[in-house]
Amino acid sequence: xxxxxxxxxxxxxxxxxxxxxxxxxxxRIKALxxxxxxxxxxxxxxxxxxAAVVSGMPLAEFYLEPDKAFHAQLWxxxxxxxxxxxxxxIPEWGGWDFGGELRFPSSPxxxxxxxxxxxxQSPEDAYKLKVPDVETAPAASRMLSFASLAREKxxxxxxxxxxxxGLAGSILGADLLLKSLIKNQKLIHHVLRLATDYLLAxxxxxxxxxxxxxxxxxxxxxxxxxxxVAPSIFKKFSLPFVKEIHEYLLQKGVKRWLIHLCGDHTxxxxxxxxxxxxxxxxxxxxxxxxxxxxxxxxxxxxxIIGGNISTSLIHAGSPDEIMNECAGILDAMKYWPGGFxxxxxxxxxxLTPPVNLHAIIKAATLYGSYSS
Numbered sequence: 621x622x623x624x625x626x627x628x629x630x631x632x633x634x635x636x637x638x639x640x641x642x643x644x645x646x647x648r649i650k651a652l653x654x655x656x657x658x659x660x661x662x663x664x665x666x667x668x669x670x671a672a673v674v675s676g677m678p679l680a681e682f683y684l685e686p687d688k689a690f691h692a693q694l695w696x697x698x699x700x701x702x703x704x705x706x707x708x709x710i711p712e713w714g715g716w717d718f719g720g721e722l723r724f725p726s727s728p729x730x731x732x733x734x735x736x737x738x739x740x741q742s743p744e745d746a747y748k749l750k751v752p753d754v755e756t757a758p759a760a761s762r763m764l765s766f767a768s769l770a771r772e773k774x775x776x777x778x779x780x781x782x783x784x785x786g787l788a789g790s791i792l793g794a795d796l797l798l799k800s801l802i803k804n805q806k807l808i809h810h811v812l813r814l815a816t817d818y819l820l821a822x823x824x825x826x827x828x829x830x831x832x833x834x835x836x837x838x839x840x841x842x843x844x845x846x847x848x849v850a851p852s853i854f855k856k857f858s859l860p861f862v863k864e865i866h867e868y869l870l871q872k873g874v875k876r877w878l879i880h881l882c883g884d885h886t887x888x889x890x891x892x893x894x895x896x897x898x899x900x901x902x903x904x905x906x907x908x909x910x911x912x913x914x915x916x917x918x919x920x921x922x923x924i925i926g927g928n929i930s931t932s933l934i935h936a937g938s939p940d941e942i943m944n945e946c947a948g949i950l951d952a953m954k955y956w957p958g959g960f961x962x963x964x965x966x967x968x969x970x971l972t973p974p975v976n977l978h979a980i981i982k983a984a985t986l987y988g989s990y991s992s
Contacts, residue, residue, distance in 0.1 A: 644659065645662075645697075645701075645702075645703045645704075647659075648660070648662050648703055649662055649703060649704070652924060652959045652961070653901050653924075655901075655958075655959065657990040658990065659989065659990060659991060660984055660985060660988045660989045660990060660991075661950060661954055661960055661961065661962050661984050661988030661990075662703040662704070662961045662962070662984075663702045663703050663961070663962045663963070663980055663981050663984045664702065664703050664704035664926065664961050664962075664963050665700075665702050665704075665963065665964055665968045665977060665980065666704075666707060666905075666963065666964060666966070666967045666968050667693065667696055667697075667700075667702070667707075667967075667968045667977070668682075668689070668693065668706075668707050668708065668709070668967065668968075669682065669730070669732070669967065669968075669970040670696065670968045670969070670970050670971075670972050670977070671689075671692040671693040671695070671696035671697075671706075672689070672692055672730070672970070673730055673970045673971060674696055674699070674974060675692040675695060675696065677692055678724075678730075679724060679730050679731070679732065679733070679970070680724040680733070683710045683724075683733060683762075684762070686708060686762050686763075686765040686766035686769065687765070687769060689706070689708055689766065690706050690708070690766055690769045690770070693706035693707070694706065699974075700974075700977055700978060700981060701981055702977070702980075702981055703961075705770060705775040705776070705778075706766075706770065706775070707778065707838075708762075708763060708766040708778070709763075709780065709838075710722075710733065710759045710762070711732045711733050711734070712733060712734060712735045712790050713759035713760075713763075713780075713790070714759075714786065714787035714788075714790035714791055714815065714818075715735045715738050715739055715787075715790035715791050716735065716758055716759050716790075717752045717757040717758060717759045717760055717818070718739040718749055718752060718790075718791050718814075718818075719739035719749070720735045720736075720737055720738045720739045720790075720791075721735065721736045721737040722734070722735055722736070722758075723735075723736045729971075730970045730971060732970075735790070735793075738790075738791065738792065738793050739791055740791055740792050740793075740796065740811075743796075743800070743804060743807050746791070746792070746807055746810060746811055746814075747810065749791070749811075749814055751814060751817050751818045751821055752818060754821050754822050754825040755825070760822055760825075763779070763780065763822070764825065764826070764829070767779070767826060767829075767830065768829075771830055771834060776834055776835060776836040776876060777826055777829075777830040777834055777835050777836070778835070778836045778837075778838050779822055779823050779826040779827075779835055779836070779837055779838070779874075780819060780822060780837075780838060780839070781819060781823070781837035781838060781839040781865055781866075781869060781877070782819060782839035782840075782841070782861075782862060782865055783839060783840065783841045783843060783844060783858060783862065784812045784815040784816045784819065784858065784861040784862070784865070785797075785812065785815075785841075785843040785844055785857065785858045786840065786841070786842060786843050787815035787818065787819070788808065788811045788812055788815050788843075789843045791811055791814075791815070792807075792811060797843075798848075798849075801849065801853060801857065805857075808857055809857070812857060812858075812861050813861075815861075816861045816864060816865060819865060820865065820868055823835075823837075823865075823868070823869055823872070823874070824872075827872055827873075827874070832872050832873030832874050832875075833873060833875070835874050835876070836874070836876035836877070836878070837869055837874050837876065837877045837878070838877075838878050838879075838880075839865075839877075839878075839879050839880070840879075840880040840882055841858075841879070841880065841881055841882055841883075841885065842882035842883055843858075844858050844885065844888065845881075845882060845883025845884050845885055845907075845909075846883065846884045846885070846886070846887060846888075847883050847884060847909075848883070851887040851888055854888050854891070855891065859891055859895065859896070862896055863895065863896055863897065866896055866897045866898065867897050870897055870899060874899070875899050875900075876899070877898070877899045877902040877903065878902075878903040878905065878926075879892075879902060879903070879904050879905070880904075880905045880906075880966075881904065881905070881906045881907065881910065881915075882907055882966055883907050883909055884907065884909035884910055885906070885910065886910055886911070886914065886915070889914075889915060889918040889919065890918070892904075892918075892919060893918055893919050893920060898922075898923070900922055901922070901923070901924060901959075902922075902923050902924070903923070903924040903925075903926055903961065904919060904923055904924070904925055904926065905925075905926035905927050905928070905961070905963050906925070906926070906927040906928050906965070907927070907928060907965040907966060908927070908928045908929070908930045908931075908965040909965075910927075910928065912925060912927055912928055912949065912952060912953050913952060913953070915927075916953070916956050916958065919958075920958070921956075921957040921958045922958060923958050924958050924959040924960065924961060925953060925956055925958060925959070925960055925961070926960070926961035926962075926963040927949070927961075927963050927964075927965060928949070928963070928964075928965045929942070929945055929946060929949065929962070929963070929964050929965060929980065930945065930965055931964050931965050931966050931967075931968070931969055933945060934964055934968065934969060934972050934976050934977075934980070935969040935971065935972055935976075937976065938976075939975050939976055939978070939979035940979075942976050942979040942980060942983070943979050943982065943983045943986075946962060946979070946980055946983030946984070946987065947983055947986075947987045949962065950962065950983065950984070950987040950988045951987070954987075954988055954990075962980065962983070962984050962988060964980075
């Protein structure tokens with residue numbers, strides 16, 4: 621089905637006495653942020669779509685109805701006892717907001733949405749694009765609705781902080797973006813400018829509505845990994861816009877950040893450590909293509925590291941195999957001075973067997989305790 625935009629229904633719930641996460645989870649994350657040892661290593665599984673599956677909720681319903689997405693994650697967190705707040709991001713949201721046509725496949729079960737038609741079919745189309753209206757754009761307006769629910773429950777309003785290249789890829793598609801990096805760099809700079817302006821517009825809307833002190837920034841960087849582009853491409857095209865976003869949000873007062881380096885970014889780490897302004901206690905989560913110790917030492921002891929359980933293993937491995945992998949990760953990173961969070965290498969696969977997520981939390985309890 622091709623989706624036309626309908627404004628999300630306003631949440632009318634007045635129940636604000638449910639704190640996201642249990643008390644020990646809230647205290648655990650607070651201790652980590654304050655550079656104190658919690659009772660055990662936190663587990664943040666990035667379990668958005670997984671929460672839909674274990675709730676028996678179609679992904680179209682999960683992504684299109686923020687209220688249902690939020691409450692499905694509350695139930696999943698209570699079921700498993702993991703840490704962190706509900707999360708919300710629609711795959712291909714950038715291309716959808718700029719005018720693309722989003723579709724939810726009917727098969728296979730729980731397939732992620734995709735763009736049937738991107739907003740740019742030819743280079744000429746890109747110069748006709750305008751920055752969307754945050755309040756009415758189909759994805760951004762849903763992010764605002766989800767953030768309102770989070771604030772009602774005492775959690776931060778999480779705003780998207782990048783990457784601009786990720787939005788550019790969603791707008792242009794992989795073929796046109798990669799070809800243009802070599803043959804039409806003017807087009808790339810133009811679309812990156814639009815993407816950055818849109819991210820800053822979203823940030824302004826969130827900050828105005830919720831206050832900078834109540835916002836958290838989340839950014840993910842799959843398009844900048846070494847399997848997609850060389851480090852020289854990251855430095856030439858992405859880095860200036862990434863720095864701009866960080867400088868702007870930090871100046872506005874956004875102090876909580878989670879940055880996911882999806883794929884291998886080892887040769888980009890010097891840019892993160894030396895050139896990109898970072899908030900104290902920024903969380904860096906990494907894929908299993910990167911080494912946790914090398915990443916941590918490259919970034920420095922001020923920052924929290926998260927990772928990096930193989931998502932393939934989580935999806936298809938046994939609980940015992942997952943326990944063994946987690947034990948090795950915890951042995952290496954449990955006492956990292958900046959703090960450590962046990963996390964999947966990327967978002968938790970939607971069809972993860974529930975027992976495998978249980979194995980991750982059990983490993984954190986057995987091998988990640990600071991009381992023994």
